[in-house]
Amino acid sequence: MNLHDLQALDRAHHLHPFTDFKALGEEGSRIITRAEGVYIHDSEGNGILDGMAGLWCVNLGYGREELVAAATRQLRELPYYNNFFKTTHPPAVRLAEKLCQLAPEHVNHVFFTGSGSEANDTVLRMVRRYWALKGKPEKQWIISRENAYHGSTVAGMSLGGMAPMHAQGGPLVPGISHVRQPYWFGEGRDQSPKAFGRACAAAIEARILELGEDNVAAFIAEPVQGAGGAIMPPASYWPAVKEVLAKYDMLLVVDEVICGFGRLGEWFGSQYYDLEPDLMPIAKGLSSGYLPIGGVLLGDRVAETLIEEGGEFFHGFTYSGHPACAAVALKNLEIMQAEGVVERVRDDLGPYLAERWGELTEHPLVGEARSLGLMGALELVADKASGRRFDKRLAAGNLCRDLCFASGLVMRSVGDTMIIAPPLVITREQIDELVALARRALDETATRLAE
Numbered sequence: 001m002n003l004h005d006l007q008a009l010d011r012a013h014h015l016h017p018f019t020d021f022k023a024l025g026e027e028g029s030r031i032i033t034r035a036e037g038v039y040i041h042d043s044e045g046n047g048i049l050d051g052m053a054g055l056w057c058v059n060l061g062y063g064r065e066e067l068v069a070a071a072t073r074q075l076r077e078l079p080y081y082n083n084f085f086k087t088t089h090p091p092a093v094r095l096a097e098k099l100c101q102l103a104p105e106h107v108n109h110v111f112f113t114g115s116g117s118e119a120n121d122t123v124l125r126m127v128r129r130y131w132a133l134k135g136k137p138e139k140q141w142i143i144s145r146e147n148a149y150h151g152s153t154v155a156g157m158s159l160g161g162m163a164p165m166h167a168q169g170g171p172l173v174p175g176i177s178h179v180r181q182p183y184w185f186g187e188g189r190d191q192s193p194k195a196f197g198r199a200c201a202a203a204i205e206a207r208i209l210e211l212g213e214d215n216v217a218a219f220i221a222e223p224v225q226g227a228g229g230a231i232m233p234p235a236s237y238w239p240a241v242k243e244v245l246a247k248y249d250m251l252l253v254v255d256e257v258i259c260g261f262g263r264l265g266e267w268f269g270s271q272y273y274d275l276e277p278d279l280m281p282i283a284k285g286l287s288s289g290y291l292p293i294g295g296v297l298l299g300d301r302v303a304e305t306l307i308e309e310g311g312e313f314f315h316g317f318t319y320s321g322h323p324a325c326a327a328v329a330l331k332n333l334e335i336m337q338a339e340g341v342v343e344r345v346r347d348d349l350g351p352y353l354a355e356r357w358g359e360l361t362e363h364p365l366v367g368e369a370r371s372l373g374l375m376g377a378l379e380l381v382a383d384k385a386s387g388r389r390f391d392k393r394l395a396a397g398n399l400c401r402d403l404c405f406a407s408g409l410v411m412r413s414v415g416d417t418m419i420i421a422p423p424l425v426i427t428r429e430q431i432d433e434l435v436a437l438a439r440r441a442l443d444e445t446a447t448r449l450a451e
């Protein structure tokens with residue numbers, strides 16, 4: 001089947017996630033047919049450097065035969081069985097053990113789900129169950145952040161703070177309150193990063209007091225906000241947030257769906273920021289995206305309560321800990337350990353990306369270039385001196401993203417913030433290539449915007 005036939009069928013029958021259905025119909029979609037290493041290939045045979053690791057998930061890169069072998073072996077042996085009603089199977093048990101070895105010391109249990117969104121639905125239920133068991137059912141409020149992304153189910157979308165999602169979603173799950181995000185470039189430049197980070201933490205405390213400290217159940221956040229714009233908080237933020245949370249009897253939920261499994265140069269983003277979460281939703285890089293799997297890692301405080309005091313937890317998914325997905329995830333983690341992938345991000349590739357990516361600060365279109373581990377962002381500005389943004393109608397970010405793709409690099413745009421999060425197996429030479437392609441796209445964007 002040729003490209004045009006596929007595009008016509010796509011247009012006729014397929015509604016894509018996070019896509020303007022009508023615009024797709026007019027333009028036709030890009031069709032990706034295969035991938036190898038850090039490159040995806042389209043139906044025209046073009047190789048494109050995948051600067052986003054799919055959707056921040058293909059941490060080991062494409063074409064890993066060991067993962068294919070782990071899936072096929074497991075599919076032959078036991079393609080499906082569940083973990084309900086006191087049954088289980090070896091891949092789920094072995095993956096649970098491996099995850100608890102890698103997680104912070106106080107984390108010794110996992111509940112499997114099929115995705116990150118399901119993991120956050122599970123978090124919501126666990127938080128409420130925990131406080132009910134503790135005899136404090138009035139603890140209902142969960143504090144989250146504006147512009148956070150925690151998934152697309154109703155609970156995930158409500159926990160998240162994305163205004164356009166809320167606007168389309170009808171009534172949200174009640175009991176969730178959003179505070180300002182620690183996005184210094186976007187919202188805090190009238191203060192120093194240090195003062196702004198502290199102010200954002202103080203906003204959490206103010207909200208706790210407003211809601212009534214006895215009514216607040218938990219705070220949820222990503223270590224670094226991913227989909228919101230690769231927002232690395234000012235260095236003062238997490239220490240100040242920890243101080244605030246320590247004063248109140250509430251749980252900390254750290255969403256590790258993007259930051260987990262090496263993205264920031266540690267197994268978990270919580271370790272980078274020295275956090276002690278009670279609950280950690282995980283997904284994506286857990287299986288390098290080869291098969292869908294997620295879960296919630298539980299700290300001892302919550303796990304012991306649910307186990308000792310909870311009785312049956314009426315919650316679970318048909319694919320919670322699916323055998324083939326668990327087998328692939330286990331192999332993925334084993335390979336990451338054996339090849340020292342996380343350490344390489346921390347000691348070599350992360351610092352190298354910071355150096356090369358930082359050079360883009362010189363570009364006339366770039367107001368800020370930031371990175372941490374293998375996650376980076378560029379802030380596009382119309383005027384470098386003042387940091388003034390482009391008129392929204394110009395859609396500069398989307399223009400840059402499309403020019404990037406055409407020149408052979410996947411970068412994502414969130415408004416006028418350009419994001420990268422390449423596979424963790426990228427080489428230094430490929431980082432050079434990524435930076436050169438990004439620079440070329442910036443040049444072309446500048447030319448187009450000047451026309």
Ligand code: PLP
Pocket residue numbers: 055115116117118120149150151152222226227255256257258283284294
């Ligand atoms: N949490 C975070 C931080 C995410 O970035 C995502 C997805 O991008 C999710 C949760 C939802 O995960 P999934 O798409 O697997 O449902």
